[in-house]
Amino acid sequence: MFDWTQRLTRWQLGLIIGGFCLSLGLWFWLGWLQLHRFQIKTPSQTTSTSITPTPSPTPDPLAPINVALLGFGGGSHQGGLLTDTIIVAKIKPKLHQVLLISIPRDLWVEIPEASLSAKINSAYALGFDTRRHLDQITGGKLAKTTLGQVLNQPIAYYAAVSFSSFENAIDSLGGVTLKVPMSFTDEFYPIEGKETESCDKSEAEIAALSATLSGFSLEKQFGCRYEKLEFTAGTQTLDAAAALKFVRSRHSDTAGNDFNRSLRQQALIQGIVQKLLTPSVWPKLPKLASQILKSLDSDITADQIGQWLLTFPNPQQYKLHSFNFNLENSLVASHSADGQYILVPKPELGWSGLQQIVSDWEMAIATQASQASQASQSAIQSGI
Incomplete structure (x- = not known):
């Protein structure tokens, strides 16, 4: 172990x-x-007649x-x-x-x-x-x-x-x-899986809302899609x-x-x-x-x-x-x-x-x- x-x-x-x-x-x-599973091997040195290249600066x-x-x-x-x-x-x-x-x-x-x-x-x-x-x-x-x-x-x-x-x-x-x-409250935290819930609204009601509202203003009309969050400042x-x-x-x-x-x-x-x-x-x-x-x-x-x-x-x-x-x-x-x-x-x-x-x-x-x-x-x- x-x-x-x-x-x-x-x-x-x-x-x-x-x-x-x-x-x-x-x-x-x-x-x-x-690092610890494999042993690090150093290549053996060999004799070379080639010109030794100028070493590159070693990174810090x-x-x-x-x-x-x-x-x-x-x-x-x-x-x-x-x-x-x-x-x-x-x-x-x-x-x-x-x-x-x-x-x-x-x-x-x-x-x-x-x-x-x-x-x-x-x-x-x-x-x-x-x-x-x-x-x-x-x-x-x-x-x-x-x-x-x-x-x-x-x-x-x-x-x-x-x-x-x-x-x-x-x-x-x-x-x-x-x-x-800091303390805060969020009345509209989305509930996963309920993004398209009708929240008991009829198709006619949804159409009427969609005709006058858009974006998050529209989304807020569907309260069942969200939950309320509360967090208090401190540990x-x-x-x-x-x-x-x-x-x-x-x-x-x-x-x-x-x-x-x-x-x-x-x-x-x-x-x-x-x-x-x-x-x-x-x-x-x-x-x-x-x-x-x-x-x-x-x-x-x-x-x-x-x-x-x-x-x-x-x-x-x-x-x-x-x-x-x-x-x-x-x-x-x-x-x-x-x-x-x-x-x-x-x-x-x-x-x-x-x-x-x-x-x-x-x-x-x-x-x-x-x-x-x-x-x-x-x-x-x-x-x-």
């Missing part, structure tokens, strides 16, 4: 670095197995790594591959930091490979649209390229997972404890179903926009990190991995994860920091040519200004870490 306790340090490493997203954290588990193994974390609804319904959750996780080993940058799904962007402009949450889905004949351009590559343009930073990897497998995995964890940022322990509703809720009068959803998604991620660091959970990880892998799409290889596990130092010291684009700091609401609600950079900022805001935030976080480190060293030297 596998002895988890003897691998504490490496598991903490894998979970601290990868645990910010459950799917990525479990992907680390596969990398660990890959502790350089920052950007990973796109994507969550999609899945299923056979229309829009199942649209990514409701879009987070760029920047792992900074030298500073022992993981920076989480939430991207609102309604952000209007250019997707050059697809020769169109669209909401950023469609970039991943476009890679699966056979009508566009994008050849070898996958959904993950489209998402990485598009996010890289938004942030003006290269996105090295991506990990995409469906919410259904995410829910099953959280259920196997026994739920998750997290901090609800809460949620089961899998409640956790998924917590991050996907959209119709609260006080916290229904995508910016608040981003805050809730980050709260869930931090709750999962803490859960995965609980020793009692470790024996469950193989089962969790099998559940996540049913719908996980990623270009992170087991060999790459093995290298990360060997390279990243001091997992206990890693801290998570979160950033959200919103209407206060960088964005403005608008409408596309076909009437869609969209978000774009404020005119006075443009894309370069938006990117500078992220850079300034990163610099501030790095400065705080440096100051804290200097203060700690001074305290040690002073014998405090």
Whole structure:
């Protein structure tokens, strides 16, 4: 039987670095197995008369790594591959930091490979649209390229997972404890399987409503399709179903926009990190991995994860920091040519200004870490 306790340090490493997203954290588990299942062989040296080529610069193994974390609804319904959750996780080993940058799904962007402009949450889905004949351009590559343009930073990897497998995995964890940022009520959370219920309305009544109403105003007339959600601010322990509703809720009068959803998604991620660091959970990880892998799409290889596990130092010291684009700091609401609600950079900022805001935030976080480190060293030297 596998002895988890003897691998504490490496598991903490894998979970601290990868645990910010459950799917990525479990992907680390596969990398660990890959690393330890096979013996690494070094090719024997041979005599060569050829000219020794100039060696290429060795990449810095502790350089920052950007990973796109994507969550999609899945299923056979229309829009199942649209990514409701879009987070760029920047792992900074030298500073022992993981920076989480939430991207609102309604952000209007250019997707050059697809020769169109669209909401950023469609970039991943476009890679699966056979009508566009994008050849070898996958959904993950489209998402990485598009996010890289938004942030003006290269996105090295991506990990995409469906919410259904995410829910099953959280259920196997026994739920998750997290901090609800603010209390809210959502009167219209959709009930799966009841999307087309008539709610005891006759065909004539439905026709009359459809003639005068549209969009969500029309949908609200069919109350049986929805359930009421209530969450109270503070520390809460949620089961899998409640956790998924917590991050996907959209119709609260006080916290229904995508910016608040981003805050809730980050709260869930931090709750999962803490859960995965609980020793009692470790024996469950193989089962969790099998559940996540049913719908996980990623270009992170087991060999790459093995290298990360060997390279990243001091997992206990890693801290998570979160950033959200919103209407206060960088964005403005608008409408596309076909009437869609969209978000774009404020005119006075443009894309370069938006990117500078992220850079300034990163610099501030790095400065705080440096100051804290200097203060700690001074305290040690002073014998405090």
